[in-house]
Amino acid sequence: MTARxxxxxxxxxxxxxxxxxxxxxxxxxxxxxxxxxxxxxAGQREIEVGSFVPARLLPQLADTAELVAFARELPGLFASVxxxxxxxxxxxxxxxxxxxxxxxxxxxxHSVANLRKTPEEVxxxxxxxxxxxxxxxxxxxxxxxxxxxxxxxxxxxxxxDEVLRLMQALLDAGADRVSLAxxxxxxxxxxxxxxxxxxxxxxxxxxxxxxxHDTRGLGLANVFAALQAGVTRFDACLAGIGGCPHAPGASxxxxxxxxxxxxxxxxVDTGIDITRLLALREQVSGWLASETLHGTLWxxxxxxxxxxxxxxxxx
Amino acid sequence: MTARxxxxxxxxxxxxxxxxxxxxxxxxxxxxxxxxxxxxxAGQREIEVGSFVPARLLPQLADTAELVAFARELPGLFASVxxxxxxxxxxxxxxxxxxxxxxxxxxxxHSVANLRKTPEEVxxxxxxxxxxxxxxxxxxxxxxxxxxxxxxxxxxxxxxDEVLRLMQALLDAGADRVSLAxxxxxxxxxxxxxxxxxxxxxxxxxxxxxxxHDTRGLGLANVFAALQAGVTRFDACLAGIGGCPHAPGASxxxxxxxxxxxxxxxxVDTGIDITRLLALREQVSGWLASETLHGTLWxxxxxxxxxxxxxxxxx
Numbered sequence: 193m194t195a196r197x198x199x200x201x202x203x204x205x206x207x208x209x210x211x212x213x214x215x216x217x218x219x220x221x222x223x224x225x226x227x228x229x230x231x232x233x234a235g236q237r238e239i240e241v242g243s244f245v246p247a248r249l250l251p252q253l254a255d256t257a258e259l260v261a262f263a264r265e266l267p268g269l270f271a272s273v274x275x276x277x278x279x280x281x282x283x284x285x286x287x288x289x290x291x292x293x294x295x296x297x298x299x300x301x302h303s304v305a306n307l308r309k310t311p312e313e314v315x316x317x318x319x320x321x322x323x324x325x326x327x328x329x330x331x332x333x334x335x336x337x338x339x340x341x342x343x344x345x346x347x348x349x350x351x352x353d354e355v356l357r358l359m360q361a362l363l364d365a366g367a368d369r370v371s372l373a374x375x376x377x378x379x380x381x382x383x384x385x386x387x388x389x390x391x392x393x394x395x396x397x398x399x400x401x402x403x404x405h406d407t408r409g410l411g412l413a414n415v416f417a418a419l420q421a422g423v424t425r426f427d428a429c430l431a432g433i434g435g436c437p438h439a440p441g442a443s444x445x446x447x448x449x450x451x452x453x454x455x456x457x458x459x460v461d462t463g464i465d466i467t468r469l470l471a472l473r474e475q476v477s478g479w480l481a482s483e484t485l486h487g488t489l490w491x492x493x494x495x496x497x498x499x500x501x502x503x504x505x506x507x
Numbered sequence: 508m509t510a511r512x513x514x515x516x517x518x519x520x521x522x523x524x525x526x527x528x529x530x531x532x533x534x535x536x537x538x539x540x541x542x543x544x545x546x547x548x549a550g551q552r553e554i555e556v557g558s559f560v561p562a563r564l565l566p567q568l569a570d571t572a573e574l575v576a577f578a579r580e581l582p583g584l585f586a587s588v589x590x591x592x593x594x595x596x597x598x599x600x601x602x603x604x605x606x607x608x609x610x611x612x613x614x615x616x617h618s619v620a621n622l623r624k625t626p627e628e629v630x631x632x633x634x635x636x637x638x639x640x641x642x643x644x645x646x647x648x649x650x651x652x653x654x655x656x657x658x659x660x661x662x663x664x665x666x667x668d669e670v671l672r673l674m675q676a677l678l679d680a681g682a683d684r685v686s687l688a689x690x691x692x693x694x695x696x697x698x699x700x701x702x703x704x705x706x707x708x709x710x711x712x713x714x715x716x717x718x719x720h721d722t723r724g725l726g727l728a729n730v731f732a733a734l735q736a737g738v739t740r741f742d743a744c745l746a747g748i749g750g751c752p753h754a755p756g757a758s759x760x761x762x763x764x765x766x767x768x769x770x771x772x773x774x775v776d777t778g779i780d781i782t783r784l785l786a787l788r789e790q791v792s793g794w795l796a797s798e799t800l801h802g803t804l805w806x807x808x809x810x811x812x813x814x815x816x817x818x819x820x821x822x
Contacts, residue, residue, distance in 0.1 A: 488724035
């Protein structure tokens with residue numbers, strides 16, 4: 193068997209949201225803008241810039257509207273935000289974000305503990321968000337993101353059938369896109385192949401993104417399995433910023449630069465200039481000097497064979 | 508597509524050889540024996556216990572013959588050693604090792620720099636080793652291990668055709684088994700799928716083992732790709748002991764416990780009790796307190812879903 197997978201893929205940078213919300217340091221707005229500008233210059237075209245949540249809950253992300261406005265000035269940049277509810281969605285719509293992600297946790301226990309809603313209540317909220325979006329004549333896409341898709345630390349197992357049922361419910365409620373997330377790093381490549389293949393069959397072009405954590409070192413192996421299932425968009429955090437609150441020191445999202453390297457080496461076009469992304473990583477790691485960062489490529493550097501293999505030789 | 512892969516696989520522990528030869532600490536023979544005993548108790552049945560090289564070159568491994576003798580006392584344990592040449596092979600044969608690995612570097616530049624032989628000279632040495640083994644009436648298997656199979660830090664690119672030509676030459680010279688190694692961490696899952704599929708087609712049952720380094724974080728993704736190609740044996744080091752001399756701080760071999768977790772989670776039977784392996788890791792990490800260790804599972808722990816998923820629930 194020769195490996196078969198798509199010839200291009202998008203790395204959606206979620207470090208500014210998923211990464212920054214999980215750490216202590218509050219990055220000034222100007223540094224966030226510099227990050228967005230440099231990521232754009234390195235070829236990244238989809239960035240989750242923040243979250244429309246009350247500033248008292250996540251003061252790190254209080255400048256989200258300003259960042260959406262900034263991102264919209266960069267031609268071709270697709271700016272996403274996270275919204276936990278209708279109120280957040282109204283902020284996202286007003287900001288002109290290209291896409292808003294509504295998280296749903298397939299684990300009932302995790303959903304109640306973290307979102308203070310049942311999964312069904314989140315589905316109902318998505319229907320309200322869709323109505324509000326349409327009433328506003330807004331073009332902001334709605335992505336329903338099904339988290340804890342491979343289990344969770346509270347209830348343990350989450351049935352794949354339940355994950356797919358909720359994904360279908362999100363589509364039925366009006367989500368334009370759906371995604372699956374391994375929120376706590378429980379997935380393995382076999383589980384990923386099975387679940388994502390089924391999800392792709394259900395959602396087709398409306399299947400949007402795979403979100404993998406590297407808590408147990410399987411982040412990139414899981415991406416590879418999802419890629420083989422036809423998934424062409426993956427969330428990642430520069431320097432793997434964030435981490436797992438349940439395992440101090442363990443990494444959170446896969447590192448953008450490592451993912452860009454894997455895909456580039458495989459000949460999967462991401463449009464990313466890795467040398468520039470590594471330079472940005474160095475800059476951001478200076479801003480976050482007190483935080484534990486992750487990733488491997490920054491230390492080892494690109495292989496001598498990289499440019500030849502991928503055609504991504506960069507200055 | 509649903510992921511297809513073998514239902515069982517062997518993790519060959521190479522920490523006592525590949526790991527210990529790469530670090531400063533010299534582990535006393537009694538600790539090595541305790542390691543072998545505990546690895547055996549955790550279910551590991553193939554262990555590379557050392558290398559037959561002059562003690563002045565690798566004093567860390569001077570006790571290899573004693574360790575082979577010790578390993579042979581454990582029922583069903585398959586003991587491997589590395590041998591760089593005929594003299595080493597004579598030591599391995601005399602020790603009664605089950606298998607001796609002769610490393611060959613497919614990169615001409617790397618071969619001359621590290622083995623002080625051309626690849627062709629290594630092939631010729633394998634023929635002499637085979638003759639000596641047969642003349643001695645020994646049952647010690649000969650494994651030809653083709654390293655730098657995905658490129659090297661000296662010459663860069665290594666052509667897959669050249670790798671496979673040398674693998675065939677090793678078989679023709681009398682190697683009973685052949686393996687491929689990504690010595691410097693240049694492989695990616697696409698390259699692995701292509702090369703290992705071709706190698707399996709050539710060597711069939713005589714294809715023995717995949718050896719991956721995690722230098723750029725792709726070790727487990729590469730294992731998954733090789734597993735899909737039908738490979739059922741992988742080298743790994745407990746705690747990822749070792750590291751890459753070309754990238755200080757970067758990891759070397761994939762960590763045995765992380766690999767055992769990935770395979771176990773996928774339902775691939777390795778016979779390993781991960782809880783015991785993690786306990787051994789803790790013990791060994793105490794012996795190697797001054798060394799940089801690797802791996803992720805030891806920090807995050809097994810998922811709540813693990814036992815149910817794999818049937819490997821352990822006391």
